[in-house]
Amino acid sequence: MSLASSGNDVGSAVQRLRSTTRRKILRLYPVLVLPVLAFALDCLFPLPPAPRYSPIVLAADGSVLHAFLNPTQKWRMKTKLSEITPALQQAIINKEDRYFRYHFGVNPIAIVQAAGRNIFRNGRTTGASTITMQVARLLEPKERTFGNKLLEMLRAVQLEAHYSKPEILQLYLNLVPYGSNIEGVKSAALLYFQQPPDYLSLAQTVTLAIIPNQPRVLVLGKNNERILTERNRWLRQFQQQHLFPDQDIEDAINEPLDAQRHAAPTLAPHLARRLVSRFPGQPIIHSTLRRAPQVKAEDLTKNYVRRLHELGISQAAVLVVNNRTRAVEAYVGSADFQDAAGSGQVDGVRAIRSPGSTLKPFLYALAVDKGIITPKLKLPDVPTNFSGFRPENFDKSCAGEVTVERALTYSLNIPAVRVLADVGVPVFTDKLRDAGFKSVAKAAPRLGLSTILGGCGASLEELTGLYAALADGGNYKPLRNTALVEKKTPTPKSRLSALLVSPAAAFLITDILAQRTRPDLPMGYQNSRHLPKIAWKTGTSYGRRDAWSIGYNQDYTIGVWVGNFSGQGSPALTGADVASPLLFDLFNTLAYNSPNRWAVPPATLDFRLVCAETGLVPGEHCPNQLIDYYLPGTSSARHCEHQKEALVSADSTMAYCRACVPAAGFRRQLFPNPLPEVLAFREAQGLPSTRLPQHNPACSLVRNTDGGAGASLAITSPLDHAEYVLDRKEKQQMLLSCAAGSEVRQVFWYVNDRFLRAASATERVFFRPPSGPVKISCADDHGRNVDIRLQVQEL
Structure with missing residues (x-):
């Protein structure tokens, strides 16, 4: 073979190789270009924005406490995947799109069948819309034309690329219409059956499955007989398909349809608005409230205030806190949210009011920790001038000398001011700031001895949190009303846990506040069998504008405020007369069966003999002595000198x-x-x-x-x-x-x-x-x- 012919053979082979490679590239070209083109189209034509849901606030058990209209004035409550029961999924899929789990958003067989029916007028005219295509139409409503139908198909394929099948089904169940301004199975279940979707019976589930096709014709509450007939027809069809057990089908067919439209849940309106404002755009907000205590607290408060109207008292607020978790279990901002004349939309739980005498227990606890007082120590109760400030007791009288425990249980003002002068106003206000008292923290430089008599501002929420700390051995933790966490700056010191007072001081104050022989025991409870075992303190602000009563046991702390949001006072407005009865009713209703446990003295406490005349360590001339608690190494060891020996x-x-x-x-x-x-x-x-x-x-x-x-x-x-x-x-x-x-x-x-x-x-x-x-x-x-x-x- 010549060299020239050999060269020609090599050239031919190279040409053949190039030709083969070119053909392979041309074959792969669509495979390479189509994904790129699809990605480009997906970027150029993004999916419609997510639907705007109705904000709902849930109770601790997941039930809906309060629901709001969405920004477009529709009831569209978000249904989570966990709420879509197998029965609901089977009924919807079998009725709307039997091959939903297998196609890619468009069902070609259904399209051919629908085209044949529509062209040859054979059978019912259908559009062959899959569930995914219906989601596309609900997300982006358009006039029903052939061109828009093609767009729906493209959107359906796009949805299938972005979402899983369960997520698409969830979107469908959140968007399906149920007539008027109701959309989604959760909205329909709550507004028509007053149950969440996962609590519906088979009959109710099938009822909700058949309405979306004819929401204007099958209107629950108006066309129940027609809906009943259609429901049972579909139940028989499901029976033939063996979709559900025969007995379940028969029970569902025999179940009557008694559905009508109900109002949306409106429990805890003040907290619900507070949480929605705090977490904007959040469709589902989990609160710590418990439904049963919330309902009872609202009913008790509303009925109680109704009896006070003739006394010129129009409002009340209640807060119930679980001491172990600091979770708010009931939140009543006003007696009636719809009471426009009484400013019912004002949140009395957060309103800043004069706390009256409610801060005294905390002051005495601080004084115990500083060794200034013990329960049996006697304090002067006489008219006193504190650098120009002359406080008076509530009844305008003085006793001369009183023990600390009597000064606290009788809520005497003069001894309290004397103790605050000994403790120091800055020390007191610094502790309140650690307990989350925002208005006190702002006004601290200007506050004086009148602070202990209500000369500062505080809210029911702050005071209840403070008493919950006393119930927990002096350990303060911020109250929780939701399980959600805000994405904000680090938590300030005032919202962190802190030991405000020692367990010993907290126990002594609790022991004093649990005494029942006192003037602020509500009328009719002296010999009542229903007197709960609690420690409580009342308070009345200057001018009788605010009445307080806050109590606690080992399990709960309940705070009550009664008054008028306008600030108008009333002669009958005192903590003992109008706030404590509601407090006791709440404890008897909400915590009546709680374990009868009580605080026990901590090991840091001990007993000692003191002079009965002064409460000090007995001196040389102290024949009458009694036992008193004290903190070894902390409490004052000053000896009594109530008698003086003289030579006469x-x-x-x-x-x-x-x-x-x-x-x-x-x-x-x-x-x-x-x-x-x-x-x-x-x-x-x-x-x-x-x-x-x-x-x-x-x-x-x-x-x-x-x-x-x-x-x-x-x-x-x-x-x-x-x-x-x-x-x-x-x-x-x-x-x-x-x-x-x-x-x-x-x-x-x-x-x-x-x-x-x-x-x-x-x-x-x-x-x-x-x-x-x-x-x-x-x-x-x-x-x-x-x-x-x-x-x-x-x-």
Whole structure:
């Protein structure tokens, strides 16, 4: 073979190879181009946006508490895959698209059959629409034309590429029409049968399966007889197909059709709106509410407030919290959401109101932890001037001295202010801020001693959370009303868990608040068998505008507010009279069968003997003693000095110090040694009181060298740093009074460092002050001195 012929053979082989390769590429060209083209078309013509659902708020068990219209004013509640029961799927698929699970969105066989029927007029005219094609039409409604039908087919194929079969079926069941503005099986099930789809019977399921084809003709509540006939026809057809057991079919056929349109669920309207606003665009919101407690709480509140209308009281709010989980189980923002005259749409759970006395238990718990008080300690309950602030008790009276537990159970104001002055306002408000009190946190720099009497703002939600912390041994956790989590910045400190007070302090306060011999026990409950075992505290704001009652046991904390959203007060509006009865009714209804468990003293608590007269550790002269709780290493160990031993003459007319006591003719005697303000109060009230006799006038030493320095001297009138405006024409005078120890017999008054007059320790002195700044001084016969300054203006 020549070299030329060999070269020609090689060239031919190369040409044949190129030709073969070109043919193979041409064959693969559609395979390579079509996916790219499909992807490009999918990008150029994206699927219609997801349907806009009706927001629904679910209870903890998954039932619908509240539903809202969607933005297009339709009832279209989202049906989850888990709610599509096998019976519902089988009925829908068998009726609408028997080969749904096998085709790619378009059923070619059904198209050919439908074309034959439509062309030759043989049988019923059909459109051969698959479930996927119906979804495409429902997502993008268009006029029924041949061109639009082709577009539906293309959209159906596109849907099949994007979604699984169960997801397409879910879309279909969410969009199918049921007449009027009702769309989707969940909306239809709730509005016609008042049941979720997965709770429907077979008869009800088939009923919902047949209506979408003729929603304007088969209207539930209007055409029930016609729907019943159509339903049973399809049930017989399903029986022939052996789709369901024969007995189930027979039972479904015999089931009557008693369906009519009902209103959408509207429980917990305030919380529902709050959650929808908090999670915009969320079709399904899971709340922590329990349906039964919510229904009972709403009914009790509405009926209770109806009885209060004649007293000028129009509203109430209730919050029920599970102490173990801090889940809100009932949320009543107002007595009647539809009450426009009473501003029923205002959310009383979140409204900022004056808390009255409801913060006192928390204050006393803080004081226990600081070692300032124990339950049996006695506090002065006398008119007191706290740097210009003169609080009064609710009943305008004073008791002189009261134990801590009585001061709390009787909600006395003066002892509470005294305890707050000892604890410190900043310490108190800082703890409230840790417990999520937002308005207190904002106003903290401006708050003073009046805070404990309601001089700050708080909501029912904040107060109930605070009492839930007491029920949980002082451990604060933020309340939960939903299982959803917001995608926001890290949780602030005020919403984190915190130990506000020790378990020991929480137990002592709980033990005090559980006492039933107290004035705020509701009328009719004194001998009632239905008195729940709870710890509770009431509160009434200034002007009787707000009535509070908050109680708890081991399982639940319930907060109640009663009043008017307008802020109008009522003479009958007190926590004990109008808020506590509702609180007790709620506990008896919601937690009547809860386990009868109660708090037990923690190991950090112990007992000790204290003086019955003061609640302090017994001193040398304390014959009457009783047992009291205390915190070892924390509670004050100050010894009692309620009696003072003095050396007096035989006739008790003269007292001696150790420097001037005679060799004979004297004796030892015990004298009461109360605080000066308590002694002054007793004498002003005409109560029995005993002062030390006059000191030996012949004694040349300073009169307080007898070792009995006594209590401090205090001016009780006028007020320090106050401004007085007097009428010049009426020649008004000013009162001078003081509180001195029992050993003081005489005091000396000075005005602007000039002697005014001498007076007995309990005498009330009147004088006419000069205009301008005035300095008033008081000295006693034991060498003590006190000054105050004030401003006087004459008009």
